[in-house]
Structure formats: structure tokens, C-alpha cells
Amino acid sequence: MNYDVIVVGSGPGGYVAAIRASQLGLKVAVVEKENIGGICLNWGCIPTKSLLKSAQAFEYAKHAADYGISIEGDVKPDLAAMVKRSRGVADGMSKGVQFLFKKNKIEQLLGFGKLTAKNTVEVTDDSGKKKAYTAKHIILATGARSRELPNLTQDGEKIIGYRKALVLDKQPESMVVVGSGAIGSEFAYFYQSIGTQVTLVEFMPTLVPNEDEEVAKQLERSFKKMKMKVLTSSSVEKVDTSGKKCKVTVKTKKGEELIEADVVLSAVGITPNTEGIGLEELGVETDKGRVKVDDFYRTNIEGVYAIGDILAGPALAHVASAEGIVCVEKIAGLNPEPVDYGNIPGCTYTSPEVSSVGMTEAKAKDAGYEIKVGKFPYSASGKASAAGQKDGFVKLIFDAKYGELLGAHMIGGNVTEMVAEMVVAKKLEITGHELIKSIHPHPTMSEAIMEAAAAAYDEVIHL
Known part of the structure; x- marks a missing residue:
């Protein structure tokens, strides 16, 4: 075998899996046909957040007078400059992953990877030259692309x-x-x-x-x-x-x-990148275009694994990373805990921001829970008022019987940072009363979490 592990795809699932495998003493190579770091770093999460930061800065400049700042003349957006900054940020992150590959002695195999036989990946480079590599374990992390509808065919212009x-x-x-x-x-x-x-x-x-x-x-x-x-x-x-x-x-x-x-x-939506990578030839089972795996991302073919957007789970960068880590830790002989898909945070980086974890109110009721719901509006938050971000609220859903946190749903400034507290709370099975009694700093947006918990139990102070 050339390697212990070959990872096909270098996105947030693939590169994280590769680095963790190397940390565990395995000899690793990564196949990538385009940009190291995949869609997330180059064409998704990172560059979009850069553009959104430019939009936020523009919004602040337009409304500078609201903060006691006088700007003379028109404030104008420059899309080309925003895009240039965004590409620079993405390029910097991609170079950072390449540095991590060198640091962890991970080999980069540039080209299109395809399963051709048991334990074998054939890599075709830009010139059409093919070369086969072998590994005891092959992890497919080929990601996804923009989905096209028949009546909405993308022409790249209009x-x-x-x-x-x-x-x-x-x-x-x-x-x-x-x-x-x-x-x-x-x-x-x-x-x-x-x-x-x-x-x-x-x-x-x-x-x-x-x-x-x-x-x-x-x-x-x-x-x-x-x-x-x-x-x-x-x-x-x-x-x-x-x-x-x-x-x-x-x-x-x-x-x-x-x-x-x-x-x-x-x-x-998105379409998984599963065409032409050898699934049919090796007999790897799929369901509606997604690769079927067990709790440790093993397919039905020994030595072949799959993680990330080519699976049926949520198509999120942090999910792919978590799956990659669990997958390689199992390969290395550790005893990792399977990913808890009921405790996955989701974030939307609009303004106001949106974040959530766990059940919505409707899903909790459909699941048969008797619930307590607490809401705290940003309009009652001192920090949100001072920041000029009064739109939004925190909404928490608890099981009325045991006090377990079932779901957290937030909209407003900084909520994409605040949701991590809710993920930890759910992981540790914290009750509503424990959340209320966990002192939150003042003034912060995060106080709204404590206040929302208090509202669910009729103990809220600032409403």
C-alpha cells in the first residue's frame, strides 16, 4: 500500500479527516481536483462571510449619524473591491490548509480521484495523465455543487x-x-x-x-x-x-x-458530487444519490468510507469535519462517540443573524413533548440597544416534565456566536433551572439566553 489513508476531496470534511489521521500516526494523502480547502474555504463559507462583513461595514457607514459620527459626501459600495477582499481572504485560508498539510506530512495528489479497484484510487491530472495509488482505507469527501432545476438552467451570465x-x-x-x-x-x-x-x-x-x-x-x-x-x-x-x-x-x-x-x-439547494468517482464500479450502495454509511462512515465495501455532503445528513462544514474526525479515529482503533445529529447548530449570516440547535417548537409538539417556551426580545437587551441591533430575540424550548433543553432558536446580532453555548448545554443535558442560575455577564447579547430560560419558568426579570 502507498498509504494508510487516502482522502478524496480537501474540503472541511476531507482536510480535517486527513490532519486527524496524520496526528494518529497514519500515512495520509489527499486527492484534490481544484482548490485545497474545497468549496467552503474557496467558494462558500469563508468568502461569503467576507462579503457580508463588507455589507455590514457599508451599513454602518450609511447610518454613521445614528452613532454620532458625521461622514460628509455619499458613501458608495465598490463591489469589485469587496470581491477582491473576499478572494484574498479565501486565498489566505487555502494557503493555511496547505501549510497544515506540510506540517502534518500529508501528501497532495492534484487531480480527479476515482475508485478503480479495492483499495485503489486513480488520479487524473489536468493534462489527462492517470496514476493509481493504493491505501488500506479510502475516505470519499467529494462534497456538493449548486443544484440546477430544469426550468432554471444556469448559464453563468443571467x-x-x-x-x-x-x-x-x-x-x-x-x-x-x-x-x-x-x-x-x-x-x-x-x-x-x-x-x-x-x-x-x-x-x-x-x-x-x-x-x-x-x-x-x-x-x-x-x-x-x-x-x-x-x-x-x-x-x-x-x-x-x-x-x-x-x-x-x-x-x-x-x-x-x-x-x-x-x-x-x-x-x-445542492447536488452531491458522486458521479464518475467509481461508486457503481465498486458496488458502493447509495440511496437517492447519497452514499449509505454506518455510524462510523463505513460503506458496504470494506475499506471505503464517505463523509460530508455526499451523505444524507445536513450539508454543513462543521458536520463534515466532525464526521471526518469520528471516521479516522475509528480507523485508528480508538472508540469515538458517534455524531449526535440532534445537536447540530445551524447558522445563517444575514443581518440580523439566525442560529439554532435542536427541535423547533412545532417539532417538539409533534414529538409528543409537553413543553415550556421562553422568549426574550433584543429590544429589552441593553447591549443590543447600545449596538443599535434591537431586532431579534432568543427563544428556548424545554421539556416541561424534566426541564431538558429541547431547542434554541435565535435571531439578532451575534447569535451565530451564542449558539455554541446551547450546543454545550444540550450535550451536558442542562435543565432550564441550571441555565437560569448560570450567571451571564452584563451587558451582553448572551444575557438574553439566561432571560429566555427565566421567561419559560416565569422568573424573567427584565420583561
């Missing part, structure tokens, strides 16, 4: 996916964003905040459909306050790109509506 949205050379005057999950909502917020007129179209009755309904409604109010047009329970039927502008036919609750826009951004 109908685009998230990658193109990250590097537009000219700011569009108008844009239709199809899909309001994290990707769609973040781009809708970014472009609306810098002056593009955005129409956000969502098929489900609420925005960010996986989030608690009250959170979704607050996000919709915040978006509408920005003058964004929001259409829920709506679908894009067709897009005519023959003219200068896109003519978008949207089926709404009130009938069909024709919207003209410079660009249509399709953000209707």
Missing part, C-alpha cells in the same frame, strides 16, 4: 449559481434570488444591502424553512424593512433570458407575477 454570485464584476441593479435557505438568504441580504433591488422567492410558506416559524417571520420583517421584496409560497415557473433583462414568471398565492431583473440567482 442565471447564476453561488460561485458566480461571489465574483460578479458589476453590481446588478436588480436580482431575483430563488430559494431562501442559508445561501439564498445571505446573498439576498448582501446584494440588497449594497443597493441592488432584490426579490427573494421561496417555495415554502416561510423563509429559512428549516428554522422556527417565529424566527422566519422576524427575518422576513427585517428583510422587508430593507425594502427587499419577499415572496413566500411562490415558485419560479420560467425565466426568459432572450432580452436585455431576465423576465421571471413567478407563481404566487395571488396568481402569476412577471418580474424583470438583471440577474437570477438560483439557490435551490
Whole structure:
């Protein structure tokens, strides 16, 4: 064998798995056909957060007078400069992963990886040259790409996916964003905040459909306050790109509506990258295009594993990383605890931010729990008022019988940082009363967590 472990794909699942495997004394190689760090570092999580930070800085500059600061003249966004900064941040992170590979003596095999036989990966480089490598364990971490609908075929110019949205050379005057999950909502917020007129179209009755309904409604109010047009329970039927502008036919609750826009951004989910990687040839089992695995990411073929977005679980960078670590620790003979998919935090980096973990109120009721619900609004938070971020709230859901925290749902400033406390609380099975009695610092946004817990038990002070 050339290696103990070959990882196919260097995203947040693949590179983390590779580094952990090397730490455990295994000889490791990573196959990557494009950028080290995968989509997350290069075309997803990191560059989008850079653009969103630029949008936030622009918002602050526009409203500087609200903070007692006078700025003379117009404050203007420069999309090209924002994109340049974003690409620089992404490049820096990718170089950081390459440094970690060198530090951990991980070999990089540049090219497209495919399973060709038991314990064998064939790598085809840019010139078409093929070379086979062997390993006792092969971890597939090939990730996913933007999903395309038949009536919304991306041409890279008028109908685009998230990658193109990250590097537009000219700011569009108008844009239709199809899909309001994290990707769609973040781009809708970014472009609306810098002056593009955005129409956000969502098929489900609420925005960010996986989030608690009250959170979704607050996000919709915040978006509408920005003058964004929001259409829920709506679908894009067709897009005519023959003219200068896109003519978008949207089926709404009130009938069909024709919207003209410079660009249509399709953000209707992702498709796993499982084609052409040898799954069929080796007989690796899949279900609806996703690889089937056990609790330790073993497929039905001995020595072949799969993690990340090619599985049926949540397509999140931190989930892929956790899966990669569990996978290689099991390979190395340790006894890792399986990933708890009921305690996975989700974050949407709009303004206000959205974060959550555990059950929504509706799902807790559907599961048969008798619940206690506590809510604390940011309008009652001293820190939120001082920061000028009064939109939002913290909502906690407890099992009424035992006091167990079932779910936490937040919208407002800094909530993507605050949700980690809730993940730890759920992990440790903290009760509502224990949360109330855990002293939180004042003034902070995080006090809203303690106050929301107190509200659930009629002990809230500041409401």
C-alpha cells in the first residue's frame, strides 16, 4: 500500500479527516481536483462571510449619524473591491490548509480521484495523465455543487449559481434570488444591502424553512424593512433570458407575477458530487444519490468510507469535519462517540443573524413533548440597544416534565456566536433551572439566553 489513508476531496470534511489521521500516526494523502480547502474555504463559507462583513461595514457607514459620527459626501459600495477582499481572504485560508498539510506530512495528489479497484484510487491530472495509488482505507469527501432545476438552467451570465454570485464584476441593479435557505438568504441580504433591488422567492410558506416559524417571520420583517421584496409560497415557473433583462414568471398565492431583473440567482439547494468517482464500479450502495454509511462512515465495501455532503445528513462544514474526525479515529482503533445529529447548530449570516440547535417548537409538539417556551426580545437587551441591533430575540424550548433543553432558536446580532453555548448545554443535558442560575455577564447579547430560560419558568426579570 502507498498509504494508510487516502482522502478524496480537501474540503472541511476531507482536510480535517486527513490532519486527524496524520496526528494518529497514519500515512495520509489527499486527492484534490481544484482548490485545497474545497468549496467552503474557496467558494462558500469563508468568502461569503467576507462579503457580508463588507455589507455590514457599508451599513454602518450609511447610518454613521445614528452613532454620532458625521461622514460628509455619499458613501458608495465598490463591489469589485469587496470581491477582491473576499478572494484574498479565501486565498489566505487555502494557503493555511496547505501549510497544515506540510506540517502534518500529508501528501497532495492534484487531480480527479476515482475508485478503480479495492483499495485503489486513480488520479487524473489536468493534462489527462492517470496514476493509481493504493491505501488500506479510502475516505470519499467529494462534497456538493449548486443544484440546477430544469426550468432554471444556469448559464453563468443571467442565471447564476453561488460561485458566480461571489465574483460578479458589476453590481446588478436588480436580482431575483430563488430559494431562501442559508445561501439564498445571505446573498439576498448582501446584494440588497449594497443597493441592488432584490426579490427573494421561496417555495415554502416561510423563509429559512428549516428554522422556527417565529424566527422566519422576524427575518422576513427585517428583510422587508430593507425594502427587499419577499415572496413566500411562490415558485419560479420560467425565466426568459432572450432580452436585455431576465423576465421571471413567478407563481404566487395571488396568481402569476412577471418580474424583470438583471440577474437570477438560483439557490435551490445542492447536488452531491458522486458521479464518475467509481461508486457503481465498486458496488458502493447509495440511496437517492447519497452514499449509505454506518455510524462510523463505513460503506458496504470494506475499506471505503464517505463523509460530508455526499451523505444524507445536513450539508454543513462543521458536520463534515466532525464526521471526518469520528471516521479516522475509528480507523485508528480508538472508540469515538458517534455524531449526535440532534445537536447540530445551524447558522445563517444575514443581518440580523439566525442560529439554532435542536427541535423547533412545532417539532417538539409533534414529538409528543409537553413543553415550556421562553422568549426574550433584543429590544429589552441593553447591549443590543447600545449596538443599535434591537431586532431579534432568543427563544428556548424545554421539556416541561424534566426541564431538558429541547431547542434554541435565535435571531439578532451575534447569535451565530451564542449558539455554541446551547450546543454545550444540550450535550451536558442542562435543565432550564441550571441555565437560569448560570450567571451571564452584563451587558451582553448572551444575557438574553439566561432571560429566555427565566421567561419559560416565569422568573424573567427584565420583561
